[in-house]
Amino acid sequence: xSDQDEFVTFSLTVDGTPxxxxxxxxxxxxxxxRDRLGVRGPKTGCAHGRCGACAVRADLGDGxxxxxxxxxxxxxxAAGGSVQTIASIGGPxxxxxxxxxAFLAEGAVQCGICTAGFVTAATELLETNPEPTRTExxxxxxxxxCRCTGYGRIVAAVETAARTxxxxxxxxxxxxxxxxxxxxxxxxxxx
Amino acid sequence: xxxxxxxxVRRPDGPAKVRGEFxxxxxxxxxxxxxxxxxxxxxxxxxxxxxDTRAARxxxxxxxxxxADDVPGDLHFGLTLRDEPVLADGVVRYAGEPVAxxxxxxAATARRATQAIEVGYEPLPAVTDPxxxxxxxxxHPDGNVYRHVSYGCGDxxxxxxxxxxxxxRIGMQDPAFLAPEAGLAQPTADGGVQLEVATQWLHSxxxxxxxxxxxxxxxxxxxxxxxxxxxxxxxxxxxxxxxCLLALATGRPVKMEYTREESFLAHRQxxxxxxxxxxxxxxxxxxxxxxxxxxLDGGAYASTSPVVITNTVTLLQGPYRVDNGRFEGWSVRTNxxxxxxxxxxxxxxxxxxxxxxxxxxxxxxxxxPLEIRLRNALQRGDVATYGQRFDAPxxxxxxxxGLQAIPLPEGIPRKAPGGVGRSAEGxxxxxxxxxxxxxxxxxxxxxxxxxxxxxxxxxxxxxTVHTACAxxxxxxxxxxxxxxxxxxxxxxxxxxxxxxxxxxxxxxxASRQTMASGTAVHRACLAVRDRLLDRVARAHGLxxxxxxxxxxxxxxxxxPLTTVAEAAPGQIFRATEHFQHPDTYALGSPxxxxxxxxxxxxxxxxxxxxxxxGLVSVVQVASCQDVGAVINPTQLLGQIEGGIVQGMxxxxxxxxVVRDGLITNPDFQDYLIPTIVxxxxxxxxxxxxxQPGMPHGWKGVGEPPLCTAVPVVAAAVRAATGLxxxxxxxxxxxxxxxxxTAPTVSWTTPRPADPxxxxxxxxxxxxxxxxxxxxxxxxxxxxx
Ligand code: FES
Ligand code: FES
Numbered sequence: 001x002s003d004q005d006e007f008v009t010f011s012l013t014v015d016g017t018p019x020x021x022x023x024x025x026x027x028x029x030x031x032x033x034r035d036r037l038g039v040r041g042p043k044t045g046c047a048h049g050r051c052g053a054c055a056v057r058a059d060l061g062d063g064x065x066x067x068x069x070x071x072x073x074x075x076x077x078a079a080g081g082s083v084q085t086i087a088s089i090g091g092p093x094x095x096x097x098x099x100x101x102a103f104l105a106e107g108a109v110q111c112g113i114c115t116a117g118f119v120t121a122a123t124e125l126l127e128t129n130p131e132p133t134r135t136e137x138x139x140x141x142x143x144x145x146c147r148c149t150g151y152g153r154i155v156a157a158v159e160t161a162a163r164t165x166x167x168x169x170x171x172x173x174x175x176x177x178x179x180x181x182x183x184x185x186x187x188x189x190x191x
Numbered sequence: 192x193x194x195x196x197x198x199x200v201r202r203p204d205g206p207a208k209v210r211g212e213f214x215x216x217x218x219x220x221x222x223x224x225x226x227x228x229x230x231x232x233x234x235x236x237x238x239x240x241x242x243d244t245r246a247a248r249x250x251x252x253x254x255x256x257x258x259a260d261d262v263p264g265d266l267h268f269g270l271t272l273r274d275e276p277v278l279a280d281g282v283v284r285y286a287g288e289p290v291a292x293x294x295x296x297x298a299a300t301a302r303r304a305t306q307a308i309e310v311g312y313e314p315l316p317a318v319t320d321p322x323x324x325x326x327x328x329x330x331h332p333d334g335n336v337y338r339h340v341s342y343g344c345g346d347x348x349x350x351x352x353x354x355x356x357x358x359x360r361i362g363m364q365d366p367a368f369l370a371p372e373a374g375l376a377q378p379t380a381d382g383g384v385q386l387e388v389a390t391q392w393l394h395s396x397x398x399x400x401x402x403x404x405x406x407x408x409x410x411x412x413x414x415x416x417x418x419x420x421x422x423x424x425x426x427x428x429x430x431x432x433x434x435c436l437l438a439l440a441t442g443r444p445v446k447m448e449y450t451r452e453e454s455f456l457a458h459r460q461x462x463x464x465x466x467x468x469x470x471x472x473x474x475x476x477x478x479x480x481x482x483x484x485x486x487l488d489g490g491a492y493a494s495t496s497p498v499v500i501t502n503t504v505t506l507l508q509g510p511y512r513v514d515n516g517r518f519e520g521w522s523v524r525t526n527x528x529x530x531x532x533x534x535x536x537x538x539x540x541x542x543x544x545x546x547x548x549x550x551x552x553x554x555x556x557x558x559x560p561l562e563i564r565l566r567n568a569l570q571r572g573d574v575a576t577y578g579q580r581f582d583a584p585x586x587x588x589x590x591x592x593g594l595q596a597i598p599l600p601e602g603i604p605r606k607a608p609g610g611v612g613r614s615a616e617g618x619x620x621x622x623x624x625x626x627x628x629x630x631x632x633x634x635x636x637x638x639x640x641x642x643x644x645x646x647x648x649x650x651x652x653x654x655t656v657h658t659a660c661a662x663x664x665x666x667x668x669x670x671x672x673x674x675x676x677x678x679x680x681x682x683x684x685x686x687x688x689x690x691x692x693x694x695x696x697x698x699x700x701a702s703r704q705t706m707a708s709g710t711a712v713h714r715a716c717l718a719v720r721d722r723l724l725d726r727v728a729r730a731h732g733l734x735x736x737x738x739x740x741x742x743x744x745x746x747x748x749x750x751p752l753t754t755v756a757e758a759a760p761g762q763i764f765r766a767t768e769h770f771q772h773p774d775t776y777a778l779g780s781p782x783x784x785x786x787x788x789x790x791x792x793x794x795x796x797x798x799x800x801x802x803x804x805g806l807v808s809v810v811q812v813a814s815c816q817d818v819g820a821v822i823n824p825t826q827l828l829g830q831i832e833g834g835i836v837q838g839m840x841x842x843x844x845x846x847x848v849v850r851d852g853l854i855t856n857p858d859f860q861d862y863l864i865p866t867i868v869x870x871x872x873x874x875x876x877x878x879x880x881x882q883p884g885m886p887h888g889w890k891g892v893g894e895p896p897l898c899t900a901v902p903v904v905a906a907a908v909r910a911a912t913g914l915x916x917x918x919x920x921x922x923x924x925x926x927x928x929x930x931x932t933a934p935t936v937s938w939t940t941p942r943p944a945d946p947x948x949x950x951x952x953x954x955x956x957x958x959x960x961x962x963x964x965x966x967x968x969x970x971x972x973x974x975x
Contacts, residue, residue, distance in 0.1 A: 005299070024299070035298075040218045041211030043419070045369045046451040050859035053369060086211030100209040104201050107825035110833065111664025112208030113370040113419030119209055135605060142866045145859065147369045147420050148664045149829055150836030151870040 010079035014039055015087045023075050030054045030070040032078075033085065041086035041116050045145065047071045052144030055117035057084040057124060067124045069143070086116035089123055099123050102161035103154075110148035117144045122158045130162060195677035196887055199825035202669050203686060204662070216373035216389035216416030221444035224375070225254055225294040227430070227437045228301035228447075230308050231456060232283035232290055235319070235526040235852025236330070239281055240311035244291065247307040252296040255440040256304065262436065264405030270395065270427055270531070272493035274333045277403045277432050283312070284330060285491035285528055286853050287456030294437040294445050317526040317852040321465075321488040324525040330491075337489050337522040338497035340504050340778055341955040344576045345515035346944035349471070351479035355551045356469035357934035359544040360918040361901075362846035363488075364461035366533050367864050368663075370419020372429045372457065373448040376438035383410025384435045389418040391425040391661050394695035403432045404439060411435070414690040421663035422837070423532030424458040426698050427494050455857035459494050459531030460847055462487040462522065466544040468507065471939060472552050476563040479944070481576075483507040485520035487530070487540070494531030496522035501637060501778050501785070502537030505577045509545040510587045510630040510791050511567035515944050516576045519955075526852045532700055534834065535894050538631050539841060539901045543919055546627040546902035550909065551934040560626040560906070564793075565591055569630070578783035578952035584880035586817045590793040591628060593815030593876050599624070600797055600811045600872065608799050609806030618803025622810075623911025625796050627903035633891040634703040634772055634787035641787060642771035643707040644694035647675065647715035649723060650763045652743070652756025654681035654716075659689045659696040660708035665893060666826040667704050671712050673823060674886070678716035679723075680743035680755035694769070702790065702891025705822065706882075711770040713886040718766035727758050773884075779954030788882060791817040792895035794835070796871070796907035805923030807843055807908055809871035812900065816875070819882040819890030831875045831896045838900025840865045842919050843908075 009022045014037060023032050030047070033039040033056070045053030049072040058073070059065035060081045070083070091097045096104070099122050109115050118141065125132055125140040132140065137158050146154060194200050207213040244256040259266055259278040269275045279290045291308050295301035318324045324335045374388030383406055390396050393413045400411045418425070430447040437445040449457060464487040471479045485503050489496030504520035535542075553563040568587035574580050608620060635641040646657040654675040662668050672684040689696070696708045720740055727745055728735035737748050745752045776782040797810040812835050821827055844863045848855045856862045881888020901919060909916050912926055915933035925931055 034218075038220075040214075043211075043215070043370065044217060044448075045371075045419075046859045048451065048858055048860060051369060090210070096206065096209060100206075103209050104205040107199070107202075107829045109202060109205050109208050110666065110829055111369070111418060111420040112204070112213055113215060113368075115208050116211035119211075138868045142868045145369060145864060145866060147367055147422070147837070147864060148833050150832030150834070150873065151865075151867040152832040152873050153825070153829055154867065155870075 008076050010076060012078055013082035015085055021075065025076060027075045028071050029073040029075045029078050029083070032075040033070060033083070039085055042070050043113050043116060044071065045113065052117040052121065053114055055120045055144065057120060058082070067121050086120055089119060097123065098164050099126065099161045102157040102164065106153045106157040106160055108149060108153040108157035114144060114146040118146065118154055122161065125158065126162055126165065130165060132158065132162060194673065196673045196822055198673070198823065200669055200673050200823055202666060203672055204668055214417050215370055215419050216387065217370055217448050219375040219387055219416055219446060221375060221377060224444040224446050225296060225441060226298045226301045227292055227294050227434055227445045228305050229289050229433060229453065230291040230305040232279060232286060232288040234283055234312050234314050235286045235317035236315040237283050237312040238315060239279060239283065240313050242291065243309040246309065247293060247304040250300065250304050250307060252300040253293060253304045254443070255294040255437055256291060256308065257436055257440060258291045261440065262403055265402045268399040268402055268428055268432065269493055270495050271497050272333060272337070274331060275492035284526055287528065288491065289433065292433045292437055294441050319525055319527050319849070319852050321486050321523045321525050325521055325523045330524050330526065335524040337493050337524060338500050339521050340501055341519040342577065342779060342952055343517040344952045346948040347480055347482055347515055347517035348942065349480045349515045349944035350939045350942040351471045351473035352938060352941055353552065353555050354469060354471040354937045354939045355548055355555060355934045357547065357551065357917055357932065359466045359468070359547060361464050361540045361543055362920055363463040363530070363849065364533060364841045364845050365455060365847050365862060366422040366424030366458065367862065368420030368422055368424055371449040371451055371454040374416060374430055374434050375444060375446045376434035377444040378438050378442050379412065381410060383412065384438055385412040385414070386431060386435055387414045387416040388431055389416050389425060390431065391421045391663055391700055392698035393659050393661060393689055393691050395698065396428060396431045397691045399428045400432050400435045404435055412691055415661050415688055418661060418663040421699065422534045423536065423700055425663070426532040426700055427459050429457045451859065452857045455847070455854055456528070459529050461533035462489060462499055462530040462537065462540065464488065464503065464540045466540060468544050468548050470548045470552055472556065473941065474556065476552060476556050476558045476566050478511055478513055478567050480515040481508055481513045482517045487520070487522040488525050488527055489522040490525055490527045490529035492529045494529050496530065498637065499537035502632060503541045505778065505785065506538050506541045506630055506632065507545055508576045509542065509549070510569050510628050512569050512573050513576050518576065527849050528847070528854060534837065535631070535898045536701060538629070538894070538898045539838065542627065542629040542898045543902045543905060546906060547917065550906055551936065555936045561591055561595065564628050577778055577785055579785055583788055583883050586878045586880045587628065587791050589878045589880070590791050590815045590817050593878055594793040594795055594813060597813040597874050597876060604799050604808070604810060606808055608801040608808035609804060618801055620799050620801050621911045623798050623800060623907040623909070625903050625906025625910050627899050627906055628793045629791070629895060629899045631702070631790050631895045631898050632786040633790055634701050634706060635697065636775055636786050637777045638775055640771065641697060641703060641707055642769065643696040643711040644767060644769045645708065645711035645715040646693055646765065646767040647712065647719050648763055648765040649679055649681060649719050651760060652682040652754065654679050654684045656684065656686045656712055657693055658708045658711065659691060659693050660704050661689055661699040663699050665699065665830065666823065667708060669826060670705055670709050670822055674709060674712050675716055678713060679720050680740040682743055682756050702893045705889050706885060706891055707770060709889065710886055711768055714768035714770060715766045718768055719764045722764040722766065723758060726762065727753065779952070783952070788890060790890055790892065790895040792899040794899040794903040796903040798904065798907040798911055800908055800911040800926060802912055803927060805926035809839055809904060811872045811874065812903065813874040814896060815878060816892065816895055817878045817880065818892050819885065820879050820888045821877060822887065822889055827892060828875055830893050832873045834893065834896030835873055835900040836865050836870050838897040839871070839904050842901045842904035842921060844920055846920050
């Protein structure tokens with residue numbers, strides 16, 4: 001039995017709930033989420049960091065949560081950290097977030113296997129850059145592959161979400177409270 | 192009523208998908224579930240000298256290890272020729288061919304068990320050149336030619352003033368749906384098996400599982416698991432049979448899920464091919480004759496190769512009138528990966544070649560690209576080279592004129608060519624504009640019965656729709672809901688998960704499900720509506736003929752009477768209706784009806800090319816497509832944009848690289864599909880000339896945008912660079928080094944068509960009947 005097969009036990013907060021995990025050293029965060037914890041929102045498209053279907057927002061212990069490919073993260077490096085999957089994204093009272101709403105309205109979802117990753121990445125983009133240009137949208141989302149839509153409707157969805165957010169001009173919690181709390185306060189949010 | 196046909200209704204499965212709660216096949220689990228894994232051949236061609244599974248079986252946690260000897264039923268499966276073993280049968284014919292499958296308590300144990308199986312191979316020479324394979328020693332008892340077709344029409348030797356010929360090459364494209372193959376099989380109490388799987392064709396899976404397990408269809412239950420894209424790549428069986436065999440052998444649920452690498456090895460690719468074309472035209476650009484020859488590499492097993500080849504060969508004429516021609520093609524067996532269905536089904540290959548030829552002719556004659564296309568545009572009433580009359584709207588001129596009305600993009604380019612691949616300071620950037628027009632046959636062809644069945648019920652305004660139509664992302668669930676709202680006035684609609692408890696809907700392929708399953712749903716809704724109206728008429732003492740449904744309200748002689756929801760409290764109305772397209776026949780049959788119908792598409796691409804680095808940025812693709820009717824504008828646009836970007840992928844970057852029979856790039860690191868940075872702006876307009884015999888005049892829309900995008904992007908890059916670029920994908924080195932042979936242009940002495948040979952189709956060789964599943968769906972292939 002190689003080192004890779006040795007088991008480790010650690011704790012991890014997933015979507016706000018503390019979880020205890022026993023997993024092989026070699027397992028990715030994606031495998032731990034999906035197969036050990038039954039958290040099925042992040043998807044497996046390639047398992048080698050090239051499609052973004054597995055994207056989650058994670059704080060790996062440095063207090064700086066950001067979106068990453070969970071298939072590339074050895075699970076044990078997330079020990080003591082906190083992971084927010086697509087299940088943490090939503091509007092108030094269980095409604096859809098404005099980004100999710102825009103994805104549906106613009107037809108940015110076909111088979112949907114890429115959608116959780118795109119919504120996760122687009123949500124982070126709009127939190128840091130409420131008025132992204134088309135080029136900035138592309139820069140933020142080029143790690144996410146979509147084979148169905150040709151991306152046109154996805155760009156439209158992000159633009160629509162940004163526009164609605166600007167028009168509403170109210171600091172409504174666009175993601176769960178927990179996610180909002182983890183934001184660094186920038187000039188836009190302070191407004 | 193809101194939510195009906197013609198509106199941008201949202202997908203009913205959308206909310207679950209944006210929340211990450213939609214259950215895909217890869218998300219399935221069951222109590223006591225085992226994990227299945229596959230041992231694959233590392234050799235493209237080898238004799239198996241021995242298989243020893245003892246060490247694998249002895250591993251703790253391993254519950255089954257199966258080889259060909261353990262298959263209780265018929266070892267062979269396949270969509271057409273049934274030439275492929277479920278597990279290798281003494282010889283392996285491609286690298287990746289399944290040799291053994293195992294079921295174990297978890298994935299790591301299952302993987303270790305596959306590694307513990309000892310297989311002795313005696314490598315054989317791998318035949319990877321389709322030309323050598325065609326004429327060489329048989330690689331299989333069924334021979335190396337899947338199908339040879341050859342026919343001519345009119346006088347193929349007629350000539351105009353100019354004749355252009357060249358040889359074109361198309362690479363192997365992977366469907367690269369984003370969710371790898373997955374399924375969960377469970378033994379059932381009656382000794383049968385149930386499979387939830389991401390597939391395109393439930394009944395085809397059911398039939399092939401039945402062959403291998405020896406079970407009757409009523410003991411094989413197939414249900415659709417959530418599908419993460421398909422594009423043809425899920426039409427063939429991959430893990431379906433293996434998962435069922437393992438579940439039956441262990442008596443426990445067995446889940447199988449491929450890795451991305453396995454996905455590349457296991458499913459069918461788009462046929463790579465070589466196409467030679469010779470076009471002759473008169474001084475006005477009118478086509479006088481076309482000759483073509485096609486060689487498609489079908490890889491190790493038949494899949495749909497016998498069907499794909501006729502698509503490519505017959506549609507070499509493009510959307511143009513061709514009275515004189517000679518066409519021949521082969522799809523052949525090699526030791527390369529098996530090829531089969533992929534969006535476009537043989538037509539993107541033809542389109543790439545014929546559109547390059549049209550541009551070469553236009554250039555030789557000094558005509559504008561669209562002018563030569565307008566002068567040759569097919570019209571209703573024309574006869575195809577294969578003898579079928581275009582007896583439905585044939586709006587080729589209309590799609591070209593529609594395209595001409597779309598303005599060119601303005602302003603300075605937003606990004607430099609190369610997208611994320613750009614790693615150096617670039618050179619000179621040149622803009623190019625290209626055009627392409629294509630014809631795509633819609634629905635199954637050549638006697639493969641194209642049908643579907645729908646069960647619809649209605650109670651208190653709530654409709655339930657049940658079909659076996661696989662939703663793979665294309666949005667059939669939305670269309671079905673829209674139809675139920677429009678026809679029935681239903682206030683809520685549930686489209687249930689497809690299964691084999693209802694008759695076959697055929698495959699979700701060939702742009703066919705709105706036409707087939709949509710029409711079956713439409714018919715069932717009409718029948719349910721009539722049953723409801725009869726009941727209302729009786730209750731009110733009215734004549735049912737005076738009653739109508741509009742916007743969810745039942746009207747008598749145009750005046751509101753009651754709502755659909757309140758018309759018959761608590762009562763259920765139900766109907767099951769079938770739809771089948773008129774019969775089609777094999778190429779060369781006297782009925783001269785190979786195809787159900789066609790979609791036409793015209794596109795213009797604007798590209799910026801860095802001519803020194805060889806990098807391309809597709810700035811804009813404008814499209815005008817013949818769509819019959821617009822059922823859901825947003826979903827339609829999604830099909831157009833998605834198809835264009837997938838076609839652009841084939842034109843510029845996607846190629847499964849096969850060296851000595853081995854795929855060298857079976858991952859997303861080295862097999863590049865377009866990213867959001869590569870995607871062009873798409874401007875999409877439509878011609879809506881209703882398709883006869885179809886509700887609302889709808890027709891299939893999914894494939895034409897891809898078929899046109901391949902040639903249009905190539906044309907634009909040619910326009911920017913002045914290079915001939917006769918191969919796709921166009922790689923940076925093709926541009927930077929100017930690789931590729933230009934068409935031969937010869938000025939010929941006009942030779943009018945010999946009237947004695949006028950306009951009849953002559954098939955040189957008896958067409959081989961397409962055998963197996965698709966034909967068995969009820970076809971009686973023509974015999975002469
Ligand atoms: S699954 Fe992680 S990037 Fe593809
Ligand atoms: S919607 Fe299918 S991959 Fe994006």
